[in-house]
Amino acid sequence: MTRFPPTAALHALREAHPAPARPRVLLHLGTCGEAVGAPSAREALREVLGARAPWVVEAACDGACWAAPAATVVREGHVHRHPRLDDGGGDAVAACLDACCDAEGYAGTGERGLTARMGRNDGSLGDALAQGAYAAIAHAITRPAAETIEAIERARLTGRGGGHFPVPTKWKLVAAHGGEKWLLVNAEEGEPGVFKDRHLIEGDPHRLIEGILLACHATGVTRAVVYINGQARNARAAFERALADARAAGIVDGDALGRRIEAAIEVRSGAGGYVCGEESVIMNSVEGERPVPRYKPPFATDHGLFRWPTIINNAETLCAVTTVFDETPPPTKLIPLSGAVPRPGLYEVPVDGATTWAGVLAMAGASPGRASAVLLGGPSGRFVPPAEFDRPLEMRALGAGGAVVLPRDADIAKITRDLAAYNMRESCGECTPCREGTARLVELLADPGANRARIDEVIEVMTEASLCQLGGLAGRPVASALAEFPVAFE
Amino acid sequence: MTPAGRRNGNGRSEEDAALERARAAIDALPRRKDQLLPALQEAQHALGWVTREAIEHVHRHTRVPLSEIYATATAYSELRLEAPVPGRWHVCTGVSCDLAGAAALLEAAPERTARIDCQFLCALAPVVVDARERLFGRMTPEALRARLEAEAAAATPQPPVRRRARSGTRTRRRPS
Numbered sequence: 001m002t003r004f005p006p007t008a009a010l011h012a013l014r015e016a017h018p019a020p021a022r023p024r025v026l027l028h029l030g031t032c033g034e035a036v037g038a039p040s041a042r043e044a045l046r047e048v049l050g051a052r053a054p055w056v057v058e059a060a061c062d063g064a065c066w067a068a069p070a071a072t073v074v075r076e077g078h079v080h081r082h083p084r085l086d087d088g089g090g091d092a093v094a095a096c097l098d099a100c101c102d103a104e105g106y107a108g109t110g111e112r113g114l115t116a117r118m119g120r121n122d123g124s125l126g127d128a129l130a131q132g133a134y135a136a137i138a139h140a141i142t143r144p145a146a147e148t149i150e151a152i153e154r155a156r157l158t159g160r161g162g163g164h165f166p167v168p169t170k171w172k173l174v175a176a177h178g179g180e181k182w183l184l185v186n187a188e189e190g191e192p193g194v195f196k197d198r199h200l201i202e203g204d205p206h207r208l209i210e211g212i213l214l215a216c217h218a219t220g221v222t223r224a225v226v227y228i229n230g231q232a233r234n235a236r237a238a239f240e241r242a243l244a245d246a247r248a249a250g251i252v253d254g255d256a257l258g259r260r261i262e263a264a265i266e267v268r269s270g271a272g273g274y275v276c277g278e279e280s281v282i283m284n285s286v287e288g289e290r291p292v293p294r295y296k297p298p299f300a301t302d303h304g305l306f307r308w309p310t311i312i313n314n315a316e317t318l319c320a321v322t323t324v325f326d327e328t329p330p331p332t333k334l335i336p337l338s339g340a341v342p343r344p345g346l347y348e349v350p351v352d353g354a355t356t357w358a359g360v361l362a363m364a365g366a367s368p369g370r371a372s373a374v375l376l377g378g379p380s381g382r383f384v385p386p387a388e389f390d391r392p393l394e395m396r397a398l399g400a401g402g403a404v405v406l407p408r409d410a411d412i413a414k415i416t417r418d419l420a421a422y423n424m425r426e427s428c429g430e431c432t433p434c435r436e437g438t439a440r441l442v443e444l445l446a447d448p449g450a451n452r453a454r455i456d457e458v459i460e461v462m463t464e465a466s467l468c469q470l471g472g473l474a475g476r477p478v479a480s481a482l483a484e485f486p487v488a489f490e
Numbered sequence: 491m492t493p494a495g496r497r498n499g500n501g502r503s504e505e506d507a508a509l510e511r512a513r514a515a516i517d518a519l520p521r522r523k524d525q526l527l528p529a530l531q532e533a534q535h536a537l538g539w540v541t542r543e544a545i546e547h548v549h550r551h552t553r554v555p556l557s558e559i560y561a562t563a564t565a566y567s568e569l570r571l572e573a574p575v576p577g578r579w580h581v582c583t584g585v586s587c588d589l590a591g592a593a594a595l596l597e598a599a600p601e602r603t604a605r606i607d608c609q610f611l612c613a614l615a616p617v618v619v620d621a622r623e624r625l626f627g628r629m630t631p632e633a634l635r636a637r638l639e640a641e642a643a644a645a646t647p648q649p650p651v652r653r654r655a656r657s658g659t660r661t662r663r664r665p666s
Contacts, residue, residue, distance in 0.1 A: 035614055035627035065613030068627075192584045192608030230531075230568050231610060271527060272567035288526035288554065290562045306524075338586040338612035345613050375585060378608075404585045404612070415585055422607065428565065 002135045002325040009258035010129075010138035017249060019130030020122060023055060023075030025093060028068060028119055030060030030202050031234050038069035041085040045071060048090035052097060060203035060238065062119030063346035066364075072120065073097055113332045114319045115348045118203035123238065125245040128206040136322045137213045138257050145175070148218040148324075155324040156331060161186055161277070161314030162377070162400040162469075167321070170311055173301035175219040177309040183215050183224040184286070184305055187315035188270045190229060190277045192422065193378040193402035196334040197315040199346045201228065201235035204319075205242035209252065211318030213261050215311060222262040225305065226315075227282050230270040240267060274379065274426040278468045279312040281428075292430035293468035314400075333398050339375070339405035341366040351398065357389040366405060373412065373485070375404040379419045379426075380473035382480035383412065412488040416481040417445050423474040434471025437462035441478060448482060448489045455482070505537075512536035512544050516551050526552050530563055539570035567607070574621070577602065577641065579634075582617040584608030590615035591630075598631035602638050 006014070027045065029038045046053040061068060067083030073096040080096050082089050095101055121127040128134075140148045149168050158164040174181055185208070187197040201208055212224050228236045243252065243265060250256030252263055268286055275281050280294035283305050304310025316334055333351045338344040342365035349355050349363075358368040374384040377399040383406075406412065424438040440458050444451040459475030466472045482489065515532035519525040529552060533544035540563055549556050563569050581587070581595045583605045595616055596603055603618070611617045614627025618634060626637070 031611065031625065032614060032627070035611055035617070035625040068614065189610065192610075193586065193612055195610045195612060198610060229610070268528065269531060270566075271531060271569050273565065276566075285527060286524060288523035288552070288562070290558070291565050336612065338615060339589055344586075344615075378585065402612075404589070407589065410589065415588075418583075418585070418588065425607075426567075 002132070002139055003327050004135075004139045004325065006135060007138045007142055007258060009256060010135060013134065013138075013249065013251070013256055014126075014129050017124075017126040017129055019126050020057070020124065023073070023097060024122075025049070025056045025097065026059040026072040026074060026120065026122070027056050028061050028064075028070045028072070029058050030119065031198065031232070032061035032065045032068045033070070034234075036068050037086050041069040041071075045085060045090045045093060048094055049097070052094075055097070057122040059122060060119045060234070061199055061346075062203060063115055063199055063348070064343070065345040066343040067345075073101075074120075075099070112326070112328065113348050114200070114207065114316070114323050115204075115334070115346070117207065118200060121204065123205075123241065125206065125242070125249055128204070128242075133204075133206040134210050134213075134251060134257065136325045137210050137217065137261075139325060140214055140217055141257050141259050141261065145218045145220070148214055149175075151324040152218075152321060157317070157320055157324060158395060159314055160316035160320060160333065160400070162191075162380075164396045167313070167317060170301060170313070171215065171219050173299075174221065174309045174311045177302075180223065180308045181219065181221045182305045182308045182310040183212060183219075183221045184279070184282060184300075184310055184312045185212065185224060185226040185315055185318060186277065186279060186282060186312055187226060187228045187232070187235070188277045188282060189232070189315075189400075190270070190272070190274045191378050191380065191400055191402055192274075193336065193338065193375070193404050194400050195336045196346055196401060198229060198232040198235045199336075200315060200319050200334070201232070202238045205235075205239045206246065207319045207322050208239065208315055209242060209246050209265070211313075211321045212265060213252070213257075213263055214321050215313070215318065216261050216263045219311065221311060222264060223308075224263060224265045225286055226265065226267045227286065228267065228269055230272055233269075236267060236269055243267075273428070274422075275428045275468065275470050278470060280468070282312070283310070292428045295467065331395055333393070333395060333401050335360060335398070335401045335403055337364055337403050337405065339403075340371065340407035340410075341405050349393065351393040351395045353392065355393050356391060357384060357393065360393070360403075361389070361405065364405075370408060371405050372408045372410050373406045375406060375415065375477070376402070377473075377476075378402050378404070379422045380469065380476060382476055383484050385484045412481055412485045413448075416478055416488075417442070419477045420445055420474070423470065427470060427474075431465070431467035431471060433462045433465040434467065434474065437466070437471060438474050441475065445478065452482070455479075508537045509541070509543055513547050516544075516547055519551070521551055521553070523552055523554055526554055526559065526562060527566070530559075530566075530569055534569060539573050577621050577645070579603045579621060579638065580606035580619040582606055582609040582611070582615070582619070584612060584615075586612035586615040587617055592616045594631050595629055595634055598634050599638055603634075 069085045070083045072081045117131045153168045157167045189197045246252045281291045285291045300310045332348050335347045361368050368389045420441045427434045427438045429435040444455045462471050512533045516529045529548045533540050581603050583592045618626050618629045
């Protein structure tokens with residue numbers, strides 16, 4: 001939460017939209033829960049709880065996907081997640097409500113930062129407000145716009161979609177323009193292995209709305225398009241519901257925060273395609289053009305959506321903007337972690353500090369000695385070898401954060417070929433280096449020993465000459481696998 | 491091009507009704523080029539796939555040339571320009587699902603399943619998608635077969651539908 005006391009306007013908002021009564025049981029449904037039987041678990045839980053069944057309220061996944069279907073008991077002084085309700089556990093939930101429980105808090109991360117409310121609210125505006133929503137914008141709006149950008153500068157916030165471009169630089173470039181200005185929120189998240197924006201939006205949609213309002217306040221942007229992955233239907237529904245609530249409360253298109261912020265927010269759904277995560281591709285998609293990259297320059301900050309100067313930020317970036325007024329602001333990074341770990345899920349970890357891959361693996365219950373590598377960044381990524389597990393995580397090196405832990409017996413050559421084949425399928429064909437290069441790479445990987453020199457050449461051309469980063473990074477996992485795990489290809 | 495729609499008994503009228511719904515949804519959108527993808531998505535939502543008739547209607551409504559609509563529609567992996575195979579399930583073959591046994595799922599029901607790229611539910615691998623695009627995580631070959639059998643039993647009017655437990659969700663824990 002922000003370190004500033006609530007403004008009068010925020011106080012009035014909280015009074016008008018009170019927090020739901022406690023105690024209660026948050027049943028984590030959402031995309032994760034629904035995929036592993038949470039709706040059936042809900043019925044079983046209601047039966048066990050009897051008269052207290054109405055205490056069960058629906059929430060989204062809180063990032064502990066491994067625990068799904070799960071429920072969290074929230075009562076005075078006690079917050080406790082009960083995992084795997086498909087294996088029973090209703091009685092433990094009931095005992096926990098009766099205060100017969102001495103377990104401590106949550107497992108994993110997310111007590112602060114941008115996942116603090118994720119999946120820990122019932123989706124209502126009142127619950128979000130009680131947990132700190134709109135506190136940052138309520139404070140920022142009482143101050144000059146430049147102060148918001150200064151706070152982001154102090155927090156050293158960079159783009160969390162993978163590019164890690166400094167956020168204040170981009171915002172200032174657009175703020176300097178007169179006339180109409182746009183914001184494009186990239187929640188396309190089409191990178192295999194990544195599921196962070198979907199969690200953030202499903203589990204805490206008001207945070208993204210607040211981030212959008214902060215961008216509008218700081219830069220004079222008045223139009224925003226939120227482009228959400230086509231398969232993240234629950235995320236879109238949660239966002240639209242939250243937006244309707246925020247509008248009805250006068251937070252969006254009103255003066256409930258003390259002063260009106262012009263923000264016409266429109267939601268669009270993607271329709272698949274890895275290349276659609278690329279920012280200029282999204283602009284084409286929104287405009288009804290074929291989804292292929294644009295040449296740069298001109299940059300979006302000068303000539304973006306519908307030719308207006310446009311800020312393009314990842315959803316995680318805008319959510320992180322809401323934390324820059326916190327006591328301990330970022331840098332944290334969301335890491336969607338899957339593969340050979342006992343507790344796969346979404347982890348928010350502090351980076352550019354002491355945290356290492358070994359630490360992340362330990363959080364997920366895995367022993368670093370049992371992993372052969374961490375595939376970081378999927379088809380655009382690299383294989384992090386065990387030798388690097390003890391080095392501190394660097395924000396710039398994390399890309400979008402998607403991490404798959406590979407077990408000791410993983411077939412790294414097969415994974416590399418699969419990633420190369422994926423890039424070939426997903427290449428949009430707009431530029432020759434990527435269209436031809438991704439296909440050549442697949443062919444050459446049939447015999448990497450004999451073709452090593454040509455593989456390096458093809459990768460060099462793709463890296464240097466591709467129109468966008470799909471082609472630019474398509475050779476990266478191949479080069480990384482050949483360098484770090486040459487034995488796998490013999 | 492003949493639309494190979496869902497035709498059975500009175501299928502034609504069902505299809506006409508769906509096309510009417512698609513047209514109404516498309517007509518509700520502003521007549522601008524930037525509504526091209528939303529219009530195609532409305533068509534797929536109403537019809538199950540993007541038919542030639544729907545594309546022609548999108549063309550009339552948005553005034554985008556047919557050739558451009560095809561160029562755009564074919565670029566999106568989630569837009570279907572052919573009728574989906576009835577009852578076809580998909581097995582995610584992203585890296586995490588592959589590690590967790592996607593190949594065994596495909597082998598468990600080769601005639602009912604096809605592979606599909608990452609479904610972004612990696613923490614609940616392996617993942618399958620049913621014919622109604624619902625996701626199921628932590629799937630096992632046995633649970634998948636049971637679900638497919640239950641679906642087939644429910645689709646045929648007789649014998650009486652067997653109610654199966656939601657066994658697909660009670661599966662082994664993943665190795666550490």
